[in-house]
Amino acid sequence: MKSGIKAGIIVFPGTNCDIDTRRACEFYGWQTEFIWHDEKNLDKYDVIFLPGGFSYGDYIRAGRLAKFSPAVMALKDYVKAKRGFVIGICNGFQVLCETKLLPGILSTNTNTKFICEEVELSVNHEGFPGTVKFAIAHGEGRYIADEAVLEEIVAKNMLFLRYNDNPNGSALDIAGLYDKENKIIGMMPHPERGIFAETGNTDGRYFFEMLERELNKNLCACKYTACSQAEEY
Amino acid sequence: MKKYKADIIVSLKNGVRDPQGAAVDTVLKRTGMEEDATVQTGKFFTLSITGEDETSAKSKLNVICEEVLSNPVLETYKIERFSEV
Numbered sequence: 107m108k109s110g111i112k113a114g115i116i117v118f119p120g121t122n123c124d125i126d127t128r129r130a131c132e133f134y135g136w137q138t139e140f141i142w143h144d145e146k147n148l149d150k151y152d153v154i155f156l157p158g159g160f161s162y163g164d165y166i167r168a169g170r171l172a173k174f175s176p177a178v179m180a181l182k183d184y185v186k187a188k189r190g191f192v193i194g195i196c197n198g199f200q201v202l203c204e205t206k207l208l209p210g211i212l213s214t215n216t217n218t219k220f221i222c223e224e225v226e227l228s229v230n231h232e233g234f235p236g237t238v239k240f241a242i243a244h245g246e247g248r249y250i251a252d253e254a255v256l257e258e259i260v261a262k263n264m265l266f267l268r269y270n271d272n273p274n275g276s277a278l279d280i281a282g283l284y285d286k287e288n289k290i291i292g293m294m295p296h297p298e299r300g301i302f303a304e305t306g307n308t309d310g311r312y313f314f315e316m317l318e319r320e321l322n323k324n325l326c327a328c329k330y331t332a333c334s335q336a337e338e339y
Numbered sequence: 340m341k342k343y344k345a346d347i348i349v350s351l352k353n354g355v356r357d358p359q360g361a362a363v364d365t366v367l368k369r370t371g372m373e374e375d376a377t378v379q380t381g382k383f384f385t386l387s388i389t390g391e392d393e394t395s396a397k398s399k400l401n402v403i404c405e406e407v408l409s410n411p412v413l414e415t416y417k418i419e420r421f422s423e424v
Contacts, residue, residue: 218359
């Protein structure tokens, strides 16, 4: 089934979850393209993914060098214009924090290990069951922010995903944030790994279905704006 | 244009837990090399930059440290051995 949704996936040198993310988007019939990191215009996409991996080798720190790429510079304009949704998964969440599109930062896991497992998460959003299981795979997933920022996160209702059994030492058990005002979601877990039944987990579908509902609302709003402009003429 | 070089040390801010440092502590204690070890890890960079004079080179260096080499949410930096080449 073809959908009107246009998804773009930014690919940095070192990104490695781009194909999984594309397959997940295509599962829902979204028109999906890879965007090389030197792209300067993202306007044609309804949703932009920053996928998992090790952008620029995670040199200096995870996500640090990616924030200077032309595509991420363009992403700031995309957000400012409220053009569409931005989804940062794992390394993408680290890039969003380094870019200050989301508050806080992700640092080395408390146990210093690269944790690769399925974890239970509490979801604070309609359309989800209270608990889902998503895969995580990261060495730097410990969410850190100062008290004032954490208070703001709670006040703005940005706590999207929280670990039931915190594996990495994150403040407030934070696994993912959702800035509804700017349509930005960042999360360490990988919903794109929970789409196909053969992987043994299809909980990722809750996330993509939620996103699809939000994107369709957005598309309708855009069409409505176009219509009302047409009537004015 | 003059050329300057400097060493930069980036470390975690006070109060930020340093799991890698703690792991090294454990090794030092376990091997008996040091019973009361407190290790803090960080990063070391050495770089050369250009500038009209020392002041402009230093201000450029501060921007590089704040934007590229460290993240003020988590880390602090120190500029050491700043000198003209």
